[in-house]
Amino acid sequence: MVSSATEFDNCLDDKHNWLKEHFPFIGWRQLVLCGTKQGIEGDMMLDDHPKNLDFFPGKRYIFTQPHNIYISNPTYIRVNNWSEVFKLL
Incomplete structure (x- = not known):
């Protein structure tokens, strides 16, 4: 974490x-x-801020929040709740 x-x-x-x-x-x-998360590497990153996902080399999961609901990026997989996150693991 x-x-x-x-x-x-x-x-x-x-x-x-x-x-x-x-x-x-x-x-x-x-x-x-x-x-900052810019030095973090791994298989996946779950975050609600694109600034943390944009540099990440692994799978990128964006957790839906009011400040990112209209962000569309084909390199992100959107998750809307913790149940969806747990299914990915």
């Missing part, structure tokens, strides 16, 4: 607490909190 979490003052603590609450099975060894 990689998350941009250092852009705003309270974001790091808030994001970490949210992840612990909603994804308690992800331990601290599997968590990377960073300022």
Whole structure:
């Protein structure tokens, strides 16, 4: 799990607490909190911001949110909820 979490003052603590609450099975060894995802490589990336997906060399999944609903990019696979995400895994 990689998350941009250092852009705003309270974001790091808030994001970490949210992840612990909603994804308690992800331990601290599997968590990377960073300022930018541009150095991240892997098989897939799920994100709600195209700025994080555009550079990624693997499969790109865009999680539908109000700020990206009208973005259409043929290199993205759109997912609308966590049930759809889990089916991909």
